[in-house]
Amino acid sequence: MNRALAAIFLVLVCSGCPKRIEFGPEGPIEDPEKLFELTVQAQANVVTLQGDAKLRVDSPQASGTLSMFLAISRPGLLHMETFDFFNRPVAALVSDGQRFGLYQTEGNVFYQGPASPENVSRFLPVVLPSEELVAVMLGQVPLIPAERKTLELDRGEGVYVLTLHRGPxxxxxxxxTKYHRVVRSEVRGVPGYDLAFEDFKEKGTVVFPGEVKLIAKVAGTELRLRYSDVSLNGPPDLTLFELSPPEGARVVEVDARGREIQPSPAPPPPGPPGS
Structure with missing residues (x-):
C-alpha cells in the first residue's frame, strides 16, 4: 500500500471511531434526575457579568453587528450600551427589573416606563422578559417544568441528551459530559426558541461560554452574542442600574407596550372668587 492510500485508509478508520468522552468526577451518569440536578447547579454558578461583547443580528427586519458594553446581574438587573463603527455611543438601556430607561443619543431622548418584555428587549428582534434575557446572556437555559425526564448518551456527539417532557x-x-453545562437546547411542541453555547472556558471555579446563540426559527431570527473581555461574579456596580435621565434629555414616558403616554392636559386655572 502506498503512502497516499495508507493516509486515506487511516482517515476512514479514524472517522468511524467513537468519540473519546471525558466525564466529570462522578463518572458516567445514567440517572436523568441526577444529571438534571448537576446541570441546574452548573448553570447557577454565574450570577453577574460585566464587560465587552459583539451582538450579531440576522432577521427579516434587519441584520448587522453591534459593539456592546454589558453589565448584568440575576435576577433582572440589566445595563446595555451600544456603539457605532467608530466606537461612538448610540444608545444605553438600563433596567432594575421593575422599571427601564433607554437613552438614545440621536435626538437626546430618554424613554422610561415599566420593565416589560417589550421595553427591555428594544435592542433585539425578539421579546423576552428581563429575568429570562439576563439568564440567557449569562449562558443559562430557561427550563420547562418537566413531568418526567429521559436520558441517553450520544457517543457520536460526545454529550448527554437529557429530554424534559411536559405533555406534548x-x-x-x-x-x-464533564462540565454538565448545556451546549444546546431545543424546545418543541410550543412556540419558543433554541439556544446554543460554544467556546466554553474555565474562569476560576466556573465554566462559561464565550458565545451565546439564540435561534427563533418561526421568526427567522438568529442572535449571536460573542464575549470578548468579561469578568464574572464580581460585586455589581449598582450605579450602572440607575434610571436617571441625562441632564438636558427630553424625557418620554411609555407604557408596557412601549407606546408613548401623552401627558394629561393641565386643568384650567380656577376662576375668580364668587364666580
Missing amino acids: VTQKLHVH
Whole structure:
C-alpha cells in the first residue's frame, strides 16, 4: 500500500471511531434526575457579568453587528450600551427589573416606563422578559417544568441528551459530559426558541461560554452574542442600574407596550372668587 492510500485508509478508520468522552468526577451518569440536578447547579454558578461583547443580528427586519458594553446581574438587573463603527455611543438601556430607561443619543431622548418584555428587549428582534434575557446572556437555559425526564448518551456527539417532557412539549438538552453545562437546547411542541453555547472556558471555579446563540426559527431570527473581555461574579456596580435621565434629555414616558403616554392636559386655572 502506498503512502497516499495508507493516509486515506487511516482517515476512514479514524472517522468511524467513537468519540473519546471525558466525564466529570462522578463518572458516567445514567440517572436523568441526577444529571438534571448537576446541570441546574452548573448553570447557577454565574450570577453577574460585566464587560465587552459583539451582538450579531440576522432577521427579516434587519441584520448587522453591534459593539456592546454589558453589565448584568440575576435576577433582572440589566445595563446595555451600544456603539457605532467608530466606537461612538448610540444608545444605553438600563433596567432594575421593575422599571427601564433607554437613552438614545440621536435626538437626546430618554424613554422610561415599566420593565416589560417589550421595553427591555428594544435592542433585539425578539421579546423576552428581563429575568429570562439576563439568564440567557449569562449562558443559562430557561427550563420547562418537566413531568418526567429521559436520558441517553450520544457517543457520536460526545454529550448527554437529557429530554424534559411536559405533555406534548419537550425540551432536549445536549449537556457537556464533564462540565454538565448545556451546549444546546431545543424546545418543541410550543412556540419558543433554541439556544446554543460554544467556546466554553474555565474562569476560576466556573465554566462559561464565550458565545451565546439564540435561534427563533418561526421568526427567522438568529442572535449571536460573542464575549470578548468579561469578568464574572464580581460585586455589581449598582450605579450602572440607575434610571436617571441625562441632564438636558427630553424625557418620554411609555407604557408596557412601549407606546408613548401623552401627558394629561393641565386643568384650567380656577376662576375668580364668587364666580
